[in-house]
Amino acid sequence: MAKRDYYDVLGVAKGASADDIKKAYRKMAIKYHPDKNQGDKEAEEKFKEAAEAYEVLSTPEKRQRYDQFGHAANASSANGGGYGGGGGMNMDDIFSQFGDIFGGGSPFEGFFGGGRQGGGGRRVARGSNLRIKVRLTLEEIANGAEKKIKVNKQIICKTCDGSGAKDKSSFQTCKTCGGSGAVRRVTNTILGQMQTTSTCPTCNGEGSTILSKCTVCHGDGVVRGEELITIQVPAGVSEGMQLSMSGKGNAAPRGGVPGDLIILIEEVPHETLKRDGNNVIYDLHVNFVDATLGTSVEVPTIDGKAKIKIDPGTQGGKILRLKGKGLPEVNSYHRGDQLVHINIWTPKALSREEREILEKLQGSPNFKPNPGKNEKSFFERMKEYFE
Numbered sequence: 260m261a262k263r264d265y266y267d268v269l270g271v272a273k274g275a276s277a278d279d280i281k282k283a284y285r286k287m288a289i290k291y292h293p294d295k296n297q298g299d300k301e302a303e304e305k306f307k308e309a310a311e312a313y314e315v316l317s318t319p320e321k322r323q324r325y326d327q328f329g330h331a332a333n334a335s336s337a338n339g340g341g342y343g344g345g346g347g348m349n350m351d352d353i354f355s356q357f358g359d360i361f362g363g364g365s366p367f368e369g370f371f372g373g374g375r376q377g378g379g380g381r382r383v384a385r386g387s388n389l390r391i392k393v394r395l396t397l398e399e400i401a402n403g404a405e406k407k408i409k410v411n412k413q414i415i416c417k418t419c420d421g422s423g424a425k426d427k428s429s430f431q432t433c434k435t436c437g438g439s440g441a442v443r444r445v446t447n448t449i450l451g452q453m454q455t456t457s458t459c460p461t462c463n464g465e466g467s468t469i470l471s472k473c474t475v476c477h478g479d480g481v482v483r484g485e486e487l488i489t490i491q492v493p494a495g496v497s498e499g500m501q502l503s504m505s506g507k508g509n510a511a512p513r514g515g516v517p518g519d520l521i522i523l524i525e526e527v528p529h530e531t532l533k534r535d536g537n538n539v540i541y542d543l544h545v546n547f548v549d550a551t552l553g554t555s556v557e558v559p560t561i562d563g564k565a566k567i568k569i570d571p572g573t574q575g576g577k578i579l580r581l582k583g584k585g586l587p588e589v590n591s592y593h594r595g596d597q598l599v600h601i602n603i604w605t606p607k608a609l610s611r612e613e614r615e616i617l618e619k620l621q622g623s624p625n626f627k628p629n630p631g632k633n634e635k636s637f638f639e640r641m642k643e644y645f646e
Contacts, residue, residue, distance in 0.1 A: 265312035265325060273326070277317065284313035320501050328590060384515030386413060386481075389508040393490065393522050397529045397539070401561045401586050403494035407487060410520070413509040414484040419473035423480035423513045429471040433462035440466040465513065480513040490522060495537070495589040498526045531559050537595030538585045544604040545569055560584045560597055567599060575603035 266273050269283040287309040289295070296302035315321045389412055395404060415421040424430055432438040436459035445454050458464040472478035488507055496502070501521055508518025526534070533540040541558055549556075553571035557564045560581065567579060578598050585595025609617070 263308070264329075265316055268308055268312040269316065275316075280313065280316050284309055284317070324500075384511040384513065386509035386511035386515060386518035388518040388521055390521045390523060392525050393492065394525045394527050395492065395496070396527045397532060397534065397586075398561055399492070400496055400526065401494060404492045406490045406492060408490060409485050410488050410507075411483070411485055413481040414486060415510045416473060416476035416480055416482045418475040419480065421480040421510070421514050423473055423476060423478040424469045425471040425473055429469055430467050431470055433459060433466055433468050435459050435461035436466065438466040440464040481510045488520065492522075492524075493589055495587040495591070496524045497534075498524060500524045532561070532597075534586065535598075537588055537593075539595065539597045540600060541597060542600050542602055544602045545573070546604045546606070550574070550601070550603050558597075558599055561586070565597075569601070573601055575601060577601040 266275070269280060269287060271279055271283045275283070288306060291302040291306040291309065293303055293306065296306075315325050389410065391408065391410060393406055393408070416423070419425070422430075433440075436442050440459055440462065441456050441464065442459050443454055443456050445452050447453075459466075462468050469478055473480075476482050486507075488504070490502070490504065492502065501523055504520040504522065506517045507520035510517050531541060539561060541560075543556065543558055545554070545556070549569060550573045551571065553573070554569045555566055556569060557566050559565075561584065565581060565584065567581070578600055581597040581599065583594050584597035587594045
């Protein structure tokens with residue numbers, strides 16, 4: 260089933276401000292919140308859909324890519340995360356990332372008399388995102404590339420398998436919250452009883468405490484280490500573009516949700532070719548004799564050498580187009596062209612014989628570019644240059 264446009268999901272215009280998007284998401288989230296629509300699967304899906312739309316449109320980089328590529332940006336996932344992310348978010352993801360938009364874990368705490376139902380109110384920790392740079396040559400950008408990179412980050416402690424405890428018997432259900440991760444308080448008001456819910460201060464919302472901590476990670480469940488990550492870079496990326504690998508960032512304490520790995524693309528300058536969007540530019544220098552008589556020359560391209568024809572009488576500044584010899588667009592079969600800019604090269608030194616030949620040709624009408632009243636002929640200007 261095709262995804263709906265994110266702007267339509269939130270009911271905002273494409274040029275909506277960040278504040279308008281935040282207000283629209285809050286309105287949608289309150290309307291379809293699980294606490295208000297318990298057991299309603301359709302409302303739950305709309306709640307997730309709104310969160311997915313907000314995740315993309317509230318982040319400038321992701322919003323820019325979405326505006327440019329639409330949902331196709333997700334198809335270029337480096338590891339299922341895509342450029343936009345958002346797809347496959349569960350309730351723990353949504354509440355851990357966007358809970359602060361309500362000023363708390365749920366907009367219904369203290370209003371409808373409850374926190375999240377079924378989830379026990381337990382807080383799920385989330386690891387932080389990591390950012391790395393990947394340098395790519397023009398050839399790698401044209402064809403796509405696979406990069407294997409060692410990333411120094413927080414990884415799950417192998418000794419305790421990320422639990423933070425010395426062994427399974429070291430866990431104890433929190434006596435303060437009874438394992439729910441939240442404490443509720445009922446107060447009497449003139450309108451009746453008001454129930455409020457807050458994170459358990461004893462276990463920090465985890466629902467359990469550790470009696471004996473792991474001696475390696477000291478109860479955190481994570482340690483500093485290295486991970487070899489394979490990154491699949493799609494063809495057609497550009498300088499400054501960011502890719503996202505879901506779950507490849509820092510591991511979260513005690514079995515939480517890992518962060519994402521953000522990959523920033525850097526282009527390595529090519530020795531002879533220049534990039535202009537999806538087109539590639541090459542400056543070809545041709546001496547004026549070959550430009551006059553015509554010739555064939557080889558020029559470098561991304562895919563190797565290509566032979567091109569220089570027609571007789573070619574003028575400086577002419578541009579030859581090699582169709583399809585440029586760079587591909589991301590998630591598209593379209594490919595740019597290579598533009599060959601013709602520059603006429605004039606020698607700075609001549610032998611006596613060469614000079615005599617050119618002086619004989621100087622009077623020929625074919626060697627005068629129809630100069631105006633105060634304009635000197637080509638060879639008059641060239642003679643002054645050599646002298």
